[in-house]
Amino acid sequence: MHAPLVATVVTAGLLLALAGALVSLLDRTGRTADRVLLLLAGVAEAAVVVQSGVAAAGLIGGHDVRSTPTFVAYLVGNAAVLPFAFAWAWADRNRWSGAVIAIGGVTVAVMTGRLVMMWQGRA
Amino acid sequence: MGEPSVPPVPDAPSTPTPTPTPTPSASTARGAGRVLVAVYAVFAVAAASRASVQLATRFHEAPLAYLLSAFSGAVYVVATVSLARSGVVARRLARAAVTTELTGVLVVGTLSVVAPDDFRHPTVWSLYGIGYGFVPLVLPVVGLWWLRRTATPR
Numbered sequence: 001m002h003a004p005l006v007a008t009v010v011t012a013g014l015l016l017a018l019a020g021a022l023v024s025l026l027d028r029t030g031r032t033a034d035r036v037l038l039l040l041a042g043v044a045e046a047a048v049v050v051q052s053g054v055a056a057a058g059l060i061g062g063h064d065v066r067s068t069p070t071f072v073a074y075l076v077g078n079a080a081v082l083p084f085a086f087a088w089a090w091a092d093r094n095r096w097s098g099a100v101i102a103i104g105g106v107t108v109a110v111m112t113g114r115l116v117m118m119w120q121g122r123a
Numbered sequence: 124m125g126e127p128s129v130p131p132v133p134d135a136p137s138t139p140t141p142t143p144t145p146t147p148s149a150s151t152a153r154g155a156g157r158v159l160v161a162v163y164a165v166f167a168v169a170a171a172s173r174a175s176v177q178l179a180t181r182f183h184e185a186p187l188a189y190l191l192s193a194f195s196g197a198v199y200v201v202a203t204v205s206l207a208r209s210g211v212v213a214r215r216l217a218r219a220a221v222t223t224e225l226t227g228v229l230v231v232g233t234l235s236v237v238a239p240d241d242f243r244h245p246t247v248w249s250l251y252g253i254g255y256g257f258v259p260l261v262l263p264v265v266g267l268w269w270l271r272r273t274a275t276p277r
Contacts, residue, residue, distance in 0.1 A: 024158075067176060067180065069176050069179075069180065070172075070173075070176050073172055073176070077168065077172070084164075085161065088157060088160070088161055088164075089157065089161075092152075092153060092154075092157055094153075094154055094157075096154055096155045096157055096158050097157070099155075099158040100157050100158055100161045103158065103161045103162055103165065104161070107165050
């Protein structure tokens with residue numbers, strides 16, 4: 001796995017989780033909160049998409065993982081997490097929308113961690 | 124100030140409600156409930172996908188563990204969908220699914236502690252969900268609490 005991409009995804013995902021949690025806990029919904037969440041999610045999602053593409057290329061190039069279907073499912077699923085999180089959160093805007101986005105951020109970071117383990121043959 | 128003491132009428136919802144008939148209970152998928160449904164959705168997709176791969180590629184290795192995996196996946200899917208929907212039927216289904224989930228994590232968790240040899244192939248519920256940060260143990264408790272909390276009109 002591409003280390004700088006992994007670092008970007010995990011950092012952006014966890015920052016998104018933190019920001020989302022704060023928006024809900026402190027009840028700070030509004031345009032500023034939306035902008036921060038969208039910016040962090042945009043960075044995270046872009047990095048996830050590139051990361052999935054690079055990993056898929058590596059797989060095609062001959063890199064071996066223990067379970068190819070699981071690995072591919074993670075690559076595709078990881079890119080789908082944040083769009084789904086935003087769709088679900090934005091369909092009913094309230095103070096808890098931030099927490100929904102936060103779940104998405106944590107999920108992306110955890111899935112990326114699992115991807116790294118699979119890539120290294122540890123899972 | 125306080126809520127008016129008239130029967131609850133949905134006050135001009137910005138999004139179209141999925142069911143035409145208003146239910147007497149608060150929706151389980153509104154407000155903080157959206158966070159609960161989001162967590163359930165992650166577990167539903169994770170458990171169901173994992174079980175599909177296990178059943179499709181190495182079912183013969185541990186039929187019981189992988190069938191259990193598939194069962195837990197199905198329970199999470201039912202819980203997610205029923206919690207996300209409103210109505211009496213969805214609420215009843217959600218309560219059944221979440222109760223099954225709590226029973227499952229307690230039974231499988233306990234069995235995996237007392238008979239570890241029979242549970243070497245991990246499932247979501249092994250060791251009370253230790254592999255998933257004990258979220259599988261906490262989730263049904265929160266789910267039942269949320270179902271109870273939203274059961275009365277607000």
